[in-house]
Structures are given as C-alpha cells and as structure tokens.
Amino acid sequence: KQEVTQIPAALSVPEGENLVLNCSFTDSAIYNLQWFRQDPGKGLTSLLLIQSSQREQTSGRLNASLDKSSGRSTLYIAASQPGDSATYLCAVRGNKLVFGAGTILRVKS
Amino acid sequence: SAVISQKPSRDICQRGTSLTIQCQVDSQVTMMFWYRQQPGQSLTLIATANQGSEATYESGFVIDKFPISRPNLTFSTLTVSNMSPEDSSIYLCSVGLAGGPETQYFGPGTRLLVL
Numbered sequence: 469k470q471e472v473t474q475i476p477a478a479l480s481v482p483e484g485e486n487l488v489l490n491c492s493f494t495d496s497a498i499y500n501l502q503w504f505r506q507d508p509g510k511g512l513t514s515l516l517l518i519q520s521s522q523r524e525q526t527s528g529r530l531n532a533s534l535d536k537s538s539g540r541s542t543l544y545i546a547a548s549q550p551g552d553s554a555t556y557l558c559a560v561r562g563n564k565l566v567f568g569a570g571t572i573l574r575v576k577s
Numbered sequence: 578s579a580v581i582s583q584k585p586s587r588d589i590c591q592r593g594t595s596l597t598i599q600c601q602v603d604s605q606v607t608m609m610f611w612y613r614q615q616p617g618q619s620l621t622l623i624a625t626a627n628q629g630s631e632a633t634y635e636s637g638f639v640i641d642k643f644p645i646s647r648p649n650l651t652f653s654t655l656t657v658s659n660m661s662p663e664d665s666s667i668y669l670c671s672v673g674l675a676g677g678p679e680t681q682y683f684g685p686g687t688r689l690l691v692l
Contacts, residue, residue, distance in 0.1 A: 564635075
C-alpha cells in the first residue's frame with residue numbers, strides 16, 4: 469500500500485526566503501508525481517507534474533525534483549512571497565492518486 | 578483544463594440526516610472521483626464514478642453510506658447518509674482528462690460540519 473509523507477507539517481518563513489518542501493513515498497512503482505496547492509475554499513491547483521522518467525520540472529519560482537529510486541521529491545520555492553501562503557500537497561500516481569497530508573506554509577511580510 | 582463547481586460550498590447538518598453534494602464540470606469527462614479530507618489529514622479517495630456504470634468504492638467506503646449518481650458526462654452527486662460528527666470533512670470532486678498530461682482537476686470542495 470502506497471504511503472506518502474510530507475515534511476515539515478508546517479513552515480513559517482519571512483518574505484524573500486528560499487524554501488524546500490519534502491515528500492517521500494514508499495512504493496517507487498509510480499507513473500508520476502504531482503505537487504498541488506490548496507487554498508481555503510478554492511480546492512486544489514496543480515503546480516507541477518513530473519513523469520516517472522523525468523528528474524525535475526520548473527515553473528516560474530517553483531522547481532520540483534523526483535528521485536524515484538529513493539522515493540523522494542522536493543519542491544523548491546524561490547524568493548517566497550506572502551501570496552505563496554497555502555497548503556502544499558504531494559501526490560503520487562500508481563493505480564490511483566495517493567496524497568500526503570500536506571505542508572502548511574506561511575510567508576510573513 | 579476543466580472548471581468544476583460544487584454545491585453547496587459548505588453546510589452544517591444535524592446527526593442522522595443526509596446531505597447530497599453536487600459536482601458540475603464545464604466539459605464532458607469520463608472519469609469523476611470523490612475524495613474526503615478529514616481535518617488535518619490528506620485527501621482520501623472515496624470512489625470513482627464513471628458514466629453508465631456503478632461507482633467503484635475504495636476500501637472502507639460503502640455505497641449505503643456514500644451513494645453516488647452519475648447521470649451524464651458533466652454531472653455527479655455524492656450523498657453522505659445518516660451523518661455523524663465523524664463525517665465532518667471537506668468533500669472534493671475531481672475529474673481526469675484524457676488526451677493531455679495525465680492530471681486531475683479538483684473542485685473547490687464542500688466543507689461539511691455535522692453536529
């Protein structure tokens with residue numbers, strides 16, 4: 469049974485800081501890994517999707533890496549802004565999408 | 578992409594009652610999914626609802642408690658039956674699109690509080 473763990477559970481940083489969110493999964497037989505952002509009352513927004521054959525994906529200030537063999541992914545956020553405050557969810561797709569519990573990020577101005 | 582709406586956005590219900598949540602998509606989709614997110618926990622898949630067939634429920638979820646309808650390719654409902662305070666959660670509808678990057682789109686969620 470796939471299990472996804474995200475560390476830290478919560479993070480508070482000052483504006484402008486670079487930060488890293490971590491995700492680990494127990495079963496490396498995955499098709500892809502996605503990072504989502506969850507805002508209250510707005511559902512989930514897909515940030516980055518990494519196929520199992522890829523090592524990383526970039527979108528603006530976001531960079532996600534995938535090491536499938538070790539069961540790890542990181543989401544790097546550069547020059548954080550207060551608008552980045554949200555819950556960040558990692559999800560891996562095998563025969564279904566399995567989510568981690570998320571990292572609650574607060575960026576202080 | 579897909580735009581998904583859910584009704585209601587939130588509700589407060591009494592134990593023993595039932596609530597039906599609606600999910601509307603702006604395009605025709607084959608696969609629709611219902612998730613539950615209990616407070617402080619990750620999203621858990623309740624069931625997969627494909628048009629024209631019975632919904633497929635995940636371990637721990639049963640049709641009597643969470644009946645699902647899927648009358649067409651743009652609409653689905655999830656009913657939470659005989660509610661208890663343990664059913665207090667966010668319920669999210671999601672769709673999978675074919676023909677592009679394999680991803681799922683999520684609705685805004687329905688926040689349910691059972692007293």
